[in-house]
Amino acid sequence: MLNVQEIQEIIKLIDKSSITEFTYETEGATVSLKKSSNAETDVAGQAGSAPLVQQPVSKEAPIQPQPSQQGEEAKQAAAKPDDKESDKGAGIDYDYEIVSPMVGTFYEKPAPESDPYVSKGSKVSDDTVVCIVEAMKLFNEIEAEVSGEIVQILVEDGELVEYGQPLFRVKKQ
Structure with a gap:
């Protein structure tokens, strides 16, 4: 295989x-x-x-899940309005959210004994790998797709994530 x-x-x-x-x-x-x-x-x-x-x-284009894969929770997450304005009031200033392109398990580092790909304050470019999302025993590297600074990490290592769920907030540079 x-x-x-x-x-x-x-x-x-x-x-x-x-x-x-x-x-x-x-x-x-x-x-x-x-x-x-x-x-x-x-x-x-x-x-x-x-x-x-x-x-x-x-x-090139956002990935849409197959209709059979997209549950009610994923539909609600994709349809959810942007909370950017309310979060700015809470002191979080960001321009872009890196979202999960699939349902799976979020991993912040390539191996249990390794350092995380990024942390709060890390500088990223559009091709910087920021995490891995495991789906069906396949480990998918997620790239930032934007240049800037990580201002917030929204999920914990090992947490299950949904399609379209925000993972990181980035202040563009």
């Missing part, structure tokens, strides 16, 4: 090419990628009879 880095590399190559579908089969496992017309990328794989649905992080 392909490892996460190989799958991410394939996703990047397909995203940059005119290929719209890709399937890889080996040892009873299948990885299928299909690029839809609105720049969303869906990855579906199967190991035996257990289906796997994974959506990679993309800088």
Whole structure:
């Protein structure tokens, strides 16, 4: 089976090419990628009879979950109005929120004994990895997608996160 880095590399190559579908089969496992017309990328794989649905992080367009994956809580989080103004009154000044592109488990560091990717006050650029979100045993590195300073970390290490849930607040520079 392909490892996460190989799958991410394939996703990047397909995203940059005119290929719209890709399937890889080996040892009873299948990885299928299909690029839809609105720049969303869906990855579906199967190991035996257990289906796997994974959506990679993309800088080009926000990723929308499959309708079957999006529960009421995710719909409410996505539809929730921006709390920026009320938080500014509480002393939090920020320009941008880094949100979870999928449902999964938030990890602030690459390994239990490692230092966190970022902390409050860390400077980030658009390609800085700020955390990992684990979904279905796949570890997805989440990039800042903006240059600035982390002013607030909104979730704890090991916490379950929803699609669209804010993870960090950033003051743009």
